[in-house]
Amino acid sequence: MSDIKVTNLRKNFGAVEVLKDINLDIRSGEFVIFVGPSGCGKSTLLRCISGLERISGGALEIGGRVVNNVPASKRGIAMVFQSYALYPHMSVRENMAYSMKLRRAPKTEIEVRVADAARKLQLAPYLDRYPRELSGGQRQRVAIGRAIVRDPQVFLFDEPLSNLDAALRVATRLEIARLKESLPQTTMVYVTHDQVEAMTLADRIVVLNAGRVEQVGTPEELYERPQSLFVAGFIGSPKMNLLKAEDGTTTGIRPEDINLGSGPHRGKVAYVEYLGADSYAFLDIGQDELLTVRQTRSETPQVGDVVSYDYPVERVHRFDAQGMRVN
């Protein structure tokens, strides 16, 4: 059992309240991703779960046990840091064996576990190298290997891919997905600001904003039925078009749900971004912000064209003056 239950959790740094009344249920074996803008508290929440930060109020349970005052090393967790945090004076093997050595595990058991993890992550040829002799992607794998060796109930990732270049990020993302499949009992909590990571890896996504949980749901739920203006604007790239009305309500429509060519509305193409498989056209429709339209490449209009457009009414998201979903 490795479910995580967060009840009314608060975290203050001095007078600043970073996390406000967080409630969260993470099921055993689930892959949950925290997303949100910089400073929303997602990393702090992860660090509270890890035990690196003490919580200021509320309760935190891991596997049915309240761990508010349990030190990080006794929580049954392992963490992969953004900077990898490999011990620079130890070889890959020593890095991975360190936690087991500290709890005086038998030598043979350590060797077996390290060899297992190394095989899983294709690290066997590098066991005697030092972190400085490895590439970024290899270091990342060592960091994951170090966590696997601990055989944790809960795996925590703090923006593990943000130091990698784009190609490596895609490859490592796939590896993490495979890792999750090979460890079905292990709960994984993952922090990122990258939506693609969140959408592709998560069973459920937790969107945080200014220290509060905005919405919890599967990637599809968040994309199709955002419960607030914030989630609507945050999830999806390019962003959802949000058109404000006089009465303070907002109408949202995703760029791919708008059809150009015919319809009751008209706009002038201000500019076009060509992305290969598709393009984004930005229409001036007399509002503060331009209307973004996603088009396949064959249908791309020219800058300066005045075009008609329409959208199916069932694809429209409506929000009240408080920014909450109404339909």
Added chain:
Amino acid sequence: MTVPTADTERRPFGDIALPYALVAPAVLVALAIAVIPLLYALWLSFQDWYLLRNPQPVWGGLVNFQALFADAALWRAFWRTWIWTIGTVAVEVALALPLALLLNRDTTIARMASALILLPWVMPFIVLGYGWRFLLDSEVGALHSVFQFFGLAGNSSILNDPNLALAIIIFISGWKGMPFMVLALLAALKSIPGELYEAAAIDGASPWQRFTTITLPAIQNTMLIIGLVLGILAFYSFDLPWIMTRGGPQDATTVLGISMYKAVFTDLRPAYAAAISVVMLAILAVASFLSLKLRRRQ
């Protein structure tokens, strides 16, 4: 590909001379205060020059070096200098490491204390030498009463005790050199990423295990290199032991620097002193070479 034609054009003399003119003052000063005295000392070490016998130096070949190796008092000073050097560095490390660990916090007090800790380093030897002599004075010294209370000092100052004088001056020498080590260690400590300690905490390392597996490996090269530099400085010390005890009591604090000084100004044998300095230079050259090699390895 185009072939540059600049080689065939002559540059104006001013262009060629300017860089030389700009470095000339520095080169001249270096020649005057380092190179020429060094060559003079080398030349002098091969002269036979006892001022009471002949007012002018005459060629003596290896006579000074032969005398030097046969000089029992000098050998004692030589070994004492090693005790002095190693002792000074040991005191420096012993004082600096805990202080650096204490000051490696982001608090106002730590920042202020980091500046204050420089005081012994910037204080001239003459000031702190007399200050410590005053503290250890048998009539008025505050520290003397403390030592007396613990039975370390009798009725006369600890500086008059041949056994303890060297120990206390070594401590003062280390205390003066300590700030440099503290600053170097602080810089090394600040460069250790905090996430390493967090990873170790999750791995279950105790504070002591974190110190030995993360902190110590990260600062040991700095400690070694700065220790060598401070050791080189300590090796040719003269001022502190001279100010405190004039090399006494009974030569107990006579290090090579003082032997050399006495060779010139008490025994009137400048060529002999030059030979001592040449031998010291050779030893220091080896030490510097080692320290440079270590730095490169780092």
